Amino acid sequence: xxxxxxxAIVAILVSLLSTSRAFAADDDAGAPAxxxxxxxxxxxxxDARAPAPEGEADxxxxxxxxxGETTAPKSTSNITARASIDVGGYADSTAxxxxxxxxxxxxxxxxxxxxxxxxxxVDVVSAASxxxxxxxxxxxNEVRHAGNLGFRYKPKTFxxxxxxxxxxxxxxxxLSAGAQLTxxxxxxxxxxxxGYGYGRDTIGRTGTPFSVFSHELEYHSISLGASRxxxxxxxxxxxxxxxxxxxxxxxxxxxxxxFTPDVAATIPAGASASLVASSRxxxxxxxxxxxxxxxxxxxxxxxxxxxxxxxxxxxxxxxDSWGLxxxxxxxxxxxxxxxxxxxxxxGRFHVQNGVDFWKRAYSATSxxxxxxxxxxxxxxxxxFTAGGGGGLRIALGNAGALDDVAFTTTLDGFYTAFSDxxxxxxxxxxLVTTGLEVRF
Amino acid sequence: MTSRxxxxxxxxxxxxxxxxALPLAGCTHVKxxxxxxxxxxxxxxxxxxxxxxxxxxxxxEGAVGGxxxxxxxxxxx
Numbered sequence: 001x002x003x004x005x006x007x008a009i010v011a012i013l014v015s016l017l018s019t020s021r022a023f024a025a026d027d028d029a030g031a032p033a034x035x036x037x038x039x040x041x042x043x044x045x046x047d048a049r050a051p052a053p054e055g056e057a058d059x060x061x062x063x064x065x066x067x068g069e070t071t072a073p074k075s076t077s078n079i080t081a082r083a084s085i086d087v088g089g090y091a092d093s094t095a096x097x098x099x100x101x102x103x104x105x106x107x108x109x110x111x112x113x114x115x116x117x118x119x120x121x122v123d124v125v126s127a128a129s130x131x132x133x134x135x136x137x138x139x140x141n142e143v144r145h146a147g148n149l150g151f152r153y154k155p156k157t158f159x160x161x162x163x164x165x166x167x168x169x170x171x172x173x174x175l176s177a178g179a180q181l182t183x184x185x186x187x188x189x190x191x192x193x194x195g196y197g198y199g200r201d202t203i204g205r206t207g208t209p210f211s212v213f214s215h216e217l218e219y220h221s222i223s224l225g226a227s228r229x230x231x232x233x234x235x236x237x238x239x240x241x242x243x244x245x246x247x248x249x250x251x252x253x254x255x256x257x258x259f260t261p262d263v264a265a266t267i268p269a270g271a272s273a274s275l276v277a278s279s280r281x282x283x284x285x286x287x288x289x290x291x292x293x294x295x296x297x298x299x300x301x302x303x304x305x306x307x308x309x310x311x312x313x314x315x316x317x318x319x320d321s322w323g324l325x326x327x328x329x330x331x332x333x334x335x336x337x338x339x340x341x342x343x344x345x346x347g348r349f350h351v352q353n354g355v356d357f358w359k360r361a362y363s364a365t366s367x368x369x370x371x372x373x374x375x376x377x378x379x380x381x382x383x384f385t386a387g388g389g390g391g392l393r394i395a396l397g398n399a400g401a402l403d404d405v406a407f408t409t410t411l412d413g414f415y416t417a418f419s420d421x422x423x424x425x426x427x428x429x430x431l432v433t434t435g436l437e438v439r440f
Numbered sequence: 441m442t443s444r445x446x447x448x449x450x451x452x453x454x455x456x457x458x459x460x461a462l463p464l465a466g467c468t469h470v471k472x473x474x475x476x477x478x479x480x481x482x483x484x485x486x487x488x489x490x491x492x493x494x495x496x497x498x499x500x501e502g503a504v505g506g507x508x509x510x511x512x513x514x515x516x517x
Contacts, residue, residue, distance in 0.1 A: 088492025100492040121491055189470055223505075231468045233477040241505035297505025303483045310482035318503035326503040334482045342482075350501045379502045412493070416500060429500070433492050 078111040084437035092429035095139065096127040113155040120147045144169045157184040171252075173202040173210070178221065189229040193239075197221040205252050217247035227301070237301040245293040254287040256362055256374045257422075264363035269418070270425035271361075283367040287375050290357075295320040310334040323356035324380065332391075340395045340402055346412060351384040358382070360420045378421045387414035389431075397439075409434045 088100035100123050108115030123144035148165035159182035167174040178197030185192065197220070204214040225239030257280040259267060267279065299316040311333050318326040327350070334344040357373040358381050364370050389412030397404030409432070416427040470478070477483065489497070498504070 086490055086492070088490065088495075090492065090496060098492075098495075100495065102491055119491065123495070187469065188472070189467070228467060229470050229478065232470050232474045235478060235483060239506065243504060295504055297503060299506035301506075305477035305480050305483050310480060312482065312488060314506065316503065316506045318505060324502050326501065328501065328503060328506075332488060348497075350497075350503070352502050355502075379500065383502075385500055410490075410493070414496075414500065429496070431493060431496055433490050435490065 079107065079109045081105065081107045081440040082437055083440075084435055086433060086435035088431060088433040090429065090431045093427050094128075094424060096125070098126075099124040113159070114151070114153045116149075116151050118147070118149045120145075122146075142169055144172075154182060157188065158182070159184075169206075171204045171206040173204075175200050176219075180223075191227045193223070193225045193227075195221075195223040197223075201247075201249075203249065203252065213252070215248040215250065215252070217245060217249045219243055219245040225299075233305040235303045239299045239301065241295075241297040241299070243293075243295040245295065246291070248289070248291055249293075250287045250289045250375075251377070252286065254376050255284045256287055256376050257281075258283050258285065258364050258370060258374075259361050261363040261365065264359075264361040267361035267422060269360060269420055269422070271422040273423060276422055281364065281367075283364070283370065285370055285374065287377070288373055289375060290322060290373060293320055293322055308336040318352075322380070324352055324354065326350065326352035342393045343390060345388070345390045346410070347388045348412075348414075349384070349386050352382065354381040354420065358420070360422060378418050378424065381421050382419050383416055383421075385414050385416040387412055389413055401439075404439045406437045407435070408437070 083103070083105045086100075086102045086104070088098070088102075090096070090098040090100070100121055102119055102121030104117065104119035106115060106117040108117075123142075123146070125142045125144065126139050127142075128139045144167060146165070146167040148163055150161065150163035152159060152161035154160070161180045161182070162178070164177040165174075166176075176197060176199030178195060180193060180195035183192045184190070199219045199221075201217040201219075202210050202214050203217060204210045221241065221243045223239065223241045225237060227235055227237030229235055257276050259280055263279050267276070271279075295318070297316055297318045299314060302311070302313040304311045312331065314328075314330045316326075316328040316330075318324070318328070328348070329350075330346075330348045332344050332346045334342055336342050355375070357371070358375065359371070360381075362371050362374050389410060391408065391410035393406060393408045395402035395406050397406070412431045414427075414429045414431075416429070418424055418426065
């Protein structure tokens with residue numbers, strides 16, 4: 001809660017700063033036209049958020065502004081800094097709430113091609129497993145701290161980036177690092193990217209030192225991809241990811257109900273906690289997952305820009321060595337409503353089957369005959385999620401530098417159907433985020 | 441979700457990939473001074489979702505991947 005207060009104080013200070021800057025600015029009416037070359041949001045890690053140096057691209061040729069834009073004023077410094085504060089709030093029908101405040105910052109030199117960025121966030125989770133909810137037991141609470149640091153350098157057509165991240169809760173420690181190489185070809189109309197990452201997680205129990213009890217999970221990730229400029233307003237890309245996980249990632253709190261074979265066949269999807277409790281065998285072993293998992297994904301991405309709108313579309317196909325296959329579709333359509341305001345609807349659909357060892361109700365004839373692999377993780381079972389919502393971004397900066405201060409908010413709702421799980425058949429969830437970014 | 445439905449999902453994925461490859465046949469060589477639209481911030485970067493949104497997806501979905509990016513376009517440096 002101390003951290004929450006700290007975030008609140010920082011948010012208020014940033015809000016006051018942005019408000020004063022906005023009101024000090026000339027009103028748009030009668031003021032010179034916006035000279036910002038980038039009226040939209042600036043996704044982290046994007047080169048495009050950096051202004052084109054003095055109106056020239058790499059080849060020294062003048063860059064034609066979009067209709068309605070004028071030439072940006074010359075900057076006195078080629079180093080820029082940005083800071084942002086974001087707060088996310090999540091709630092769902094299985095009695096889980098998450099508050100996620102975060103702080104992030106970036107210092108970069110667009111002309112020299114380098115940037116350093118970092119983020120720190122906290123997840124304040126209040127949750128209860130569905131069986132606990134059904135018996136009105138109290139929630140459990142958890143606070144997760146996470147941070148990452150990144151660096152990238154791309155002076156010309158070849159670039160390198162590196163990052164490191166960590167996440168900590170009393171029962172889970174995650175450390176990871178990675179690097180990425182980028183090569184632009186064909187006069188920057190074709191870009192190739194390859195990356196490697198390594199991570200190590202330590203999974204334990206709250207109140208028990210990792211040295212006394214813990215599982216280790218290591219993972220290596222490899223990514224390859226390419227994007228291609230199709231024309232003046234269209235970019236497409238194809239990316240592949242492989243993640244090789246080694247270790248025991250079973251949850252040490254997750255107990256699996258076991259039924260005799262004849263009873264297991266009668267347990268319906270969405271069976272209540274009381275039915276499960278009255279039907280299961282005495283034995284209630286912990287979850288046990290395979291010790292290796294190889295995961296593969298291919299993602300196609302499309303970005304199209306019209307006169308005042310942008311379509312972003314993404315389709316991901318996924319498969320892994322546990323037998324889980326999935327398809328995820330995500331689309332956003334950004335609409336400029338003047339120079340200060342942009343809105344976008346957003347849709348997402350995800351569908352997957354279950355892992356090979358998924359069972360709604362695991363069965364055994366005795367405690368000596370328990371299934372070797374067993375899980376109660378609904379996200380490893382068959383499901384689909386459909387979601388939608390939208391976002392709003394308001395540029396609050398001075399005329400001529402509208403994007404020096406920007407406020408962003410999003411609202412999304414999701415419906416998930418679990419077709420073959422006990423306790424829960426469906427879930428409704430909502431996510432609200434707000435963010436304020438200041439550029440110096 | 442039945443395996444038949446998932447099969448449909450895989451088919452949709454395949455079709456999407458095929459459709460996304462079609463424009464390659466008509467690629468034009470875009471000059472640096474023709475990149476005004478490509479330089480728009482909404483055109484760049486894979487990380488349109490913020491950290492909270494990404495976390496939700498990582499928890500609610502059994503799949504991973506798709507975070508890599510390679511932009512072609514703005515000619516910012």
